[in-house]
Amino acid sequence: MPIEDYEQLLERYKANQCTEEEIAFLESWYMTYREDNVYESLSLSDREKDLNTVGERLGLEIPKKKLQLWPRLTAAAAIFAVIGLGLYFYRSKDHYPVSEYANDIASKGKNTATLTLANGERIELSDAKVGKLADQAGIQISKTKDGQLMYEVKASAGQTASTWNTLSTAKGEQYCVGLPDGTKVWLNNVSSLTYPASFASSKERRVQLKGEAYFEVAKDKLHPFVVKTQQQEVTVLGTHFNINSYTEDNQTTTTLLEGSVKVSAQNGLQSKIIKPGEEVLNAGRDLQVRPANLKATMAWKEGYFRFNNENLENIMNQVSRWYDVDVVYAGNRKELASLTFWGIVSRDKNVSEVLKMIERAEKVKFKIEGRTITVMSN
Template identity: 40%
Template sequence: MTNEAFRDLFQRYFEGLASEEERRALMQHIAAAPEAELELAMREQWLSFEKPDADVTAERGAVLLRSILDNDTMENKELREIRTARTAIYLRRWWVAASVMLILGAGIFFWVSNSKTNEEIVQRPVDVAPGREGAVLTLADGKQVMLDEVKDSVVALQGGATARVVNGQLVYEGRGNEAVFNSMSTPKGRQYNLKLPDGTQVWLNSESSIRYPTVFNGKERKVEVTGEAYFSVTKNNKMPFIVKVNAQTDIQVLGTEFNVNAYTNEAAINTTLLEGSVRVHADKLSQILSPGQQAQIGQDKKIRLVKEVDIDKVIAWKNGYFNFNDADLHEIMRQLERWYDIEVVYAKPVQPVEFRGKLERSLSLSQVLEGLQLMQVNFRIEGRKVIIEP
């Protein structure tokens, strides 16, 4: 299909004039079209409505068009709305919202499964800065070191091992002559990166902790974790690496990369494997994971194996953004509570709505809430408390 034919067919589709055969041809072309071609079609269609505040990028155009493809396949409510004369208004308001966020430096895209455009403008909330790098290091003698503002320097000498901050990472150097224990904790609104004595790297998400020895002796390398952490484990066949999670689950590895989400206000302890192999233990049960799989351990201590996991969503926090694909409002707000150090209260039960979208963790709270507001999430602010309205 030529570019001109594609654009003409795309226009007919939006006007509700495309036949069933033309619709199928359009959906097949969208599914296989290059990003640049989708960008051009989206830009021309958009300019026929109203000039936006920011250019339509290839990524945004492709996302919207592919969402049209998904909706067309499902024959759902959004598709029926697209096929009506209200499409121009719906799309224009949606794109203005995205453009505002783009101007704010965000790069945000939201798509809610049953949303309508919210025409009400509420008062801009009091701003809260996003979380940042920082943690509390507790030494063997109980002394605490705030790592938030520490630049490259030695922060502790213990039994021959040196704890040094290097480029924003706490690194243990040297071979200690005795194993003393340190712990690192990240309060709400903080995250930090740690390099253990064996070279294993650990990324701690907000409201998390890890306890570890300053030197690994004996037959195993064992650490204890709460909250959420990402591990890149240095391989050592003679000394397996063991992560004890919330004092109830053990993860045994040789050399691998995996993520552990064990927040107490989540439904399960989720261990997701990216590379290598791990064995997850819970009570008297165990499960070996392959890359791309996740072990979920609920309150019943049973292990549920998920064979295909959205890895991008699992490690989005480590890569600097939120991934809200297939997330409900409660899941989203729990993440915001931890990262912005806020309290979320629900005035009344909210409807189950699934979101789709990504946004950078560098956004201020007001920018995030404005994005949610455009998706009909109503709220009011009282200090650091966000109250969700029906």
């Protein structure tokens, strides 16, 4: 792409005239601009001004000291091409060698889950037909045309029994459930949500989460909605928020998009109330409130991997869960795992696309053997 075309693209971006594909293009370009140092047509101050404009609107947390020069927009530099919803990354073979893997692994992404009823019956939702799936204690469970799970109370409050269901996803799966109070929950892969078939006889709407989920809680001032995880409880009346509580990540992050939530540590000694755009980090010590990167938090729900100064261990945990692979480290695991990266790529792409994106930083390289990925220092 000629430099003039890039300049026109930036001007359209500043005028809010870019398509979603063009925004994704600029996003990924911005995250890799540090690799090359030539754009002679603009002064350094002009380059930093435009980079700041793009970065602030994209919500990217790039340290100021790294705002150097624009990337070299020539054949020797990285060339990005937006295809569909994904980003393919090409590089000049003379300047940046592209890894070749012995085999590749396709995305396992499926809109499915397993529903376990109170009586122990298991329903594989990918195989279930649209319509009624089960009746239990005055509650009808149905699968909608768009593949979502819905609960509907068919009996009066006095007739409904206290029955609990569990919705669980395996590697490469995600699913959406509509609870009987009108709350909607999107469940990420390798996660489970345990909840009552009816909240009618309860003073609070309590559910249990393992893994990650995004909640859009129906408003009900008289019946607080409580999400319990291994490390904490989150209490709300009606709001939109995301909880990431994977065991292997050794921390729980609660991110608020709308409304208000109170996060309480499991020991009951500390709690925090946050407002939209903030998140609470619970790593087993004090609860830390900090600004949230909403684009990065919600990337999984939108179908992307999005890494914003993310450490390699967390990245590879995501890769392992989505592609159903094992990850091993050759060499100093602690040193490799602590490396940080930026990038964005569709979760529909083969795993090689994700690995090549990480390798662009020239810090690590990968080897794929069967369903095992080996991480090595570069």
